[in-house]
Amino acid sequence: MSAIRHALSIKRQDDFAQWYQEVVAAADMAEESGVRGCMVIKPWGYGIWERMQRLLDARIKAAGVQNAYFPLFIPLGNFVREAAHVEGFAKEMAVVTHHRLISDGKGGLIPDPEAKLEEPLIVRPTSETIIGDAMSRWVQSWRDLPLLLNQWANVVRWEMRTRMFLRTSEFLWQEGHTAHATRDDARAETMRALEMYRAFAEDDLSLPVIAGEKPENERFPGAAETWSIEAMMQDGKALQAGTSHYLGTSFAEAAGIRYQDREGGQQLAHTTSWGVSTRMVGALIMTHGDDDGLRVPPAVAPQQIVILPMLREDDGDAALLAYCEALRASLAGQTALGEPIRVLLDSRPGKAAARRWDWVRRGAPLIVEVGPRDMTEGKVAVLRRDRLWTEAGKPDFAFMPRESFVAEAAITLASIQQGLHAEAHARREANVERGIASFEALADFFAADKRYPGWAEVPWARPTGAALDAVVERLKALKLTFRNVPLGAGPAEGACLFTGEPAVERILVARAY
RNA sequence: CGGGGAGUAGCGCAGCCCGGUAGCGCAUCUGCUUUGGGAGCAGAGGGUCGCAGGUUCGAAUCCUGUCUCCCCGACCA
Numbered sequence: 001m002s003a004i005r006h007a008l009s010i011k012r013q014d015d016f017a018q019w020y021q022e023v024v025a026a027a028d029m030a031e032e033s034g035v036r037g038c039m040v041i042k043p044w045g046y047g048i049w050e051r052m053q054r055l056l057d058a059r060i061k062a063a064g065v066q067n068a069y070f071p072l073f074i075p076l077g078n079f080v081r082e083a084a085h086v087e088g089f090a091k092e093m094a095v096v097t098h099h100r101l102i103s104d105g106k107g108g109l110i111p112d113p114e115a116k117l118e119e120p121l122i123v124r125p126t127s128e129t130i131i132g133d134a135m136s137r138w139v140q141s142w143r144d145l146p147l148l149l150n151q152w153a154n155v156v157r158w159e160m161r162t163r164m165f166l167r168t169s170e171f172l173w174q175e176g177h178t179a180h181a182t183r184d185d186a187r188a189e190t191m192r193a194l195e196m197y198r199a200f201a202e203d204d205l206s207l208p209v210i211a212g213e214k215p216e217n218e219r220f221p222g223a224a225e226t227w228s229i230e231a232m233m234q235d236g237k238a239l240q241a242g243t244s245h246y247l248g249t250s251f252a253e254a255a256g257i258r259y260q261d262r263e264g265g266q267q268l269a270h271t272t273s274w275g276v277s278t279r280m281v282g283a284l285i286m287t288h289g290d291d292d293g294l295r296v297p298p299a300v301a302p303q304q305i306v307i308l309p310m311l312r313e314d315d316g317d318a319a320l321l322a323y324c325e326a327l328r329a330s331l332a333g334q335t336a337l338g339e340p341i342r343v344l345l346d347s348r349p350g351k352a353a354a355r356r357w358d359w360v361r362r363g364a365p366l367i368v369e370v371g372p373r374d375m376t377e378g379k380v381a382v383l384r385r386d387r388l389w390t391e392a393g394k395p396d397f398a399f400m401p402r403e404s405f406v407a408e409a410a411i412t413l414a415s416i417q418q419g420l421h422a423e424a425h426a427r428r429e430a431n432v433e434r435g436i437a438s439f440e441a442l443a444d445f446f447a448a449d450k451r452y453p454g455w456a457e458v459p460w461a462r463p464t465g466a467a468l469d470a471v472v473e474r475l476k477a478l479k480l481t482f483r484n485v486p487l488g489a490g491p492a493e494g495a496c497l498f499t500g501e502p503a504v505e506r507i508l509v510a511r512a513y
Numbered sequence: 514c515g516g517g518g519a520g521u522a523g524c525g526c527a528g529c530c531c532g533g534u535a536g537c538g539c540a541u542c543u544g545c546u547u548u549g550g551g552a553g554c555a556g557a558g559g560g561u562c563g564c565a566g567g568u569u570c571g572a573a574u575c576c577u578g579u580c581u582c583c584c585c586g587a588c589c590a
Contacts, residue, residue, distance in 0.1 A: 005551075009525085017584080025524085034563090034581065088590075126590070160514060160588055167589075220590050228590095243590060275590075312548070353550045371549060381550080395550080 004393040007292040007357045013451060016235040023285050024164045026361045027294040037162035037169030041278070044362050045165075047302030049172065049278055053152065055204045055299065056174065056276060059196050065148040065176060070130050072154075073121035078129050081254035085128060088221020092158040094123040094169075123156040128222070128247070128273055131177045132255030139179055139269055142261050146189065147179040165282035166239075166513055173277035179257055179269040183248075186270035187225070190246040193274035194227045197242035205280065206297040206421035207231050207287055208428050209241055212484030215507065216464055217472050220273075224248035230483045230508065232428040233286035236452035238483045238510040241283050244274035282513075287424050294363030295385050297420050298413040299337050303344040305409065306364045308352040310371040321347055323375045327368070327402060336410035337417060356395075360385065365416045368405070369397070380405050386416045386423075432457055432508075439497050442509065443478055455510040457489060459503030461496035471498040475509065483508035 008026055010019045024030055029045030041049065057067070073096060080086055100115035124130065131149065139147055152174045162168050176193060180186040194211050201207040209229035219226040223245040231241045249268040252258070257269040288295040298304045309324045311317045324345050331343040344364075346355065352369050359367050360383075367383040374380055381397045382405055390396045431454030436442050446453050462485075463471060475481060485507045492503035 007551090021583085032582070036581070092589080157589080161586095162582095218590090223590090226590080240590080245590085273590095277590090310549080351548095351550090351552080353552090355551095357551060369550075373549070397550080 004389055007360050011291045012234055012289070019289075019291075020282075020286060021164065023289050023294055023361075027285075028358075028362055029281070029285075029294070030164050037159055039164055039168055041172075044302060045281060048281055048284065048296060048300055051300035051302060052205070052276075052280060053174075056196075056200050057152070059200055060150050060174070060176065063148070063192060063196065065150045065178070067151060068149050069151050069153070070124075070127050070134065072124055074124055074127075074130050076120045076122055078133060079122055081129065082222050082251055085222035085251070085254075089125045089157070092160075093125060094156045094158055096121040096123065124153070125155055125157045126273075126275075127151065127153070127155075127175055127177065128251055128271075129255065132251050132257060132271070135177070135179050135252075135269070135271075136256040136258070139257050139259050142181050142259050142267075145179060145181045145259060145269065146185060148176075148189075149178065150174055150176040163282070165278055165285070167279070171278045173275050176272070176274045178272045179252065180271070181259065181261070181267070181269065183270050186272050187246050190225065190227060190244050190272045190274070193244040193272070194229070194242075197229050197244065197274070197276060200276070201229055201231065201241055201280075202421065204297070204299045205284060206299075206417055206424065207241065207283060208421060208425040210484065210486045210488075210508065212486040212489070212508070214243075214484050215462070215468065215482045217468055218482060218484075220245045220247075222247065222250055224250070228484050230510075231283050231287060232424075232431065232455065232510075233283070233513070234289070234427070235286070236431060236454045236511065238455060238481075238508070238512040239279070239283050239286070240483075240512070241280055242274070242276040245272060247271045247273060288363070288420050292388060293361030295420060296363040296365065298365045298417045301342065301363070301365050303342050303364055304336065304413055305331055305341060305343040305366040305368060306359045307343065307345045307368045307370065308356060308359075309345070309347055310352040310369060311347070311349060312372075313349065316372055320370065320372055320375055324370050327370070327380065327406070330406050331409055334406065334410050336413040341409060341413070356383070360388065365413060366409070374399075378402050384412070384416065386419055427452075431455065434506075436497070437494065439474070442480075442497060446478055446480060446511070453511055455483070455508050457486065457506050457508050458497045459492045459494050460505065460507050461499050461501040462504050463496075463499055463501075467499065474498070479511055480509050481512045483510050483512065 008022050010022050012019045028042055030039045030041045033040045097117055097120050098111035098115050100112040101109040102112040104110045154170055154172050156170050159167050159169050178189050198209055198211045201209045209231045211229050214226040214228055225246040227244045228240050229242045230238050233239055249270055251271050252269040258266050261267050285294055307324050307328055309320050328343050328345040331341050334341045363385055365385050369381045378401055379399055380402050381399050383395055383397055431452040433445055434457045436445055436456050436458050442456055445456055485505050489506040492505050494503055496503045
């Protein structure tokens with residue numbers, strides 16, 4: 001029995017879905033908007049997304065990809081060109097049909113029947129078609145290739161069931177779109193983007209992921225190959241945290257992206273697309289969150305250190321504030337994880353001991369409380385969010401000289417960044433089962449009632465078409481899905497769990513978000 | 514989109530069955546006390562009861578519709 005008085009009312013192990021929702025609210029990240037499937041992202045949540053944007057954008061630009069912006073609306077006629085793509089998205093589309101409102105005579109407004117659009121516009125669910133259209137004009141010669149574009153944008157998919165950050169009708173993302181002269185070049189770009197996402201997730205978000213290729217049934221509509229990074233959440237489910245697609249020439253054919261080669265012949269370009277979305281914020285919560293709220297990895301924390309002066313609303317406050325301001329300035333002059341330290345002096349009135357818990361729930365990596373006696377002694381009281389409690393169930397403050405804290409702040413932040421990754425990585429590795437040799441054993445593995453159903457990595461023969469569909473159905477009956485064929489998986493041995501044929505590779509099976 | 518549950522103050526809830534002045538806890542504000550770690554006492558402010566119709570002398574409460582959220586399913590780059 002624990003005497004700890006946690007900052008949340010719901011524990012992960014009691015109700016993971018409810019816990020997730022409480023973290024989103026308690027960490028002040030987002031709230032309901034009143035519009036189905038759409039959320040208001042609040043400053044702390046959006047600040048985390050902005051940090052993700054900044055770090056990923058730098059990686060994208062470092063690869064020579066340029067940012068551009070394409071329209072929100074796509075003419076319906078443009079969208080219908082790539083058959084598989086259309087089939088994949090048609091049933092979840094928002095459509096604009098009118099351009100004016102008129103009074104309904106009862107004090108309300110209705111779309112003006114006189115203002116119906118000749119051709120409806122769809123709200124982009126992704127931008128392959130509209131960017132492909134631009135590429136068809138921008139690509140003429142082999143000298144125009146490769147064409148490497150990215151856009152940061154919102155997209156809309158009319159989801160049947162939504163969850164904050166994980167699946168919303170409108171979400172924010174980046175979508176990279178590239179065109180290449182050859183299959184090899186395009187595939188190399190696909191893999192570069194995949195590796196970029198892996199490094200971004202692991203290094204910047206402390207999120208251990210497994211990069212690999214999606215099986216045929218999980219491919220992006222119209223893609224030749226789909227690759228993903230998969231992360232394990234604290235309930236053992238898998239979350240696809242980023243995807244990279246080699247699109248072959250089918251989108252180039254649909255959009256007319258052709259170039260003249262060195263011999264003067266007309267060739268179809270090979271295209272790719274790749275994306276990461278605000279879903280990543282959900283992955284962060286479900287990977288690093290604990291029973292006291294979120295824990296934000298320092299690299300993406302909007303504020304890495306929060307200073308809380310213990311104000312008493314008396315004459316001593318001025319001196320205490322000056323002491324804290326000096327502390328803030330000396331920290332802000334330091335560099336951690338390659339950037340100036342982001343430090344907030346939270347001097348709003350109120351008891352520091354009470355406001356501390358707001359920052360615990362938000363997951364600020366370091367919380368520093370400073371009282372009059374600390375000031376006199378030249379000390380600070382430091383609370384690390386990644387190790388909150390003492391054995392006795394009290395907040396684990398480290399009282400240390402101010403100068404020591406300042407001198408070690410960068411190292412401490414790097415240590416938290418690394419520690420969160422190590423913790424999540426150890427948890428995942430402890431819950432990936434690689435020794436399952438039969439379908440029955442697979443079913444047993446997932447039938448066991450345990451906190452982490454985890455993942456299974458099993459040999460398979462890579463069936464396709466109807467044979468694959470049959471396997472997918474068998475898995476669906478167990479609420480299981482294929483995740484990906486990990487790049488780093490060992491050589492396949494033995495028989496395919498699903499067909500009995502000699503295995504050709506190893507694939508991850510898991511419950512998934 | 515199918516089945517189930519829910520919407521009352523910023524948050525969590527009671528009241529509804531059986532119609533009759535809108536309640537509790539936390540939070541907020543004020544005062545006093547307290548002051549090394551999530552303070553105590555007293556007082557105060559804050560709600561067209563999701564929205565729209567209907568029944569009724571009278572609706573948070575009964576009826577109809579609708580919107581949103583949660584859970585299960587189907588769907589899901």
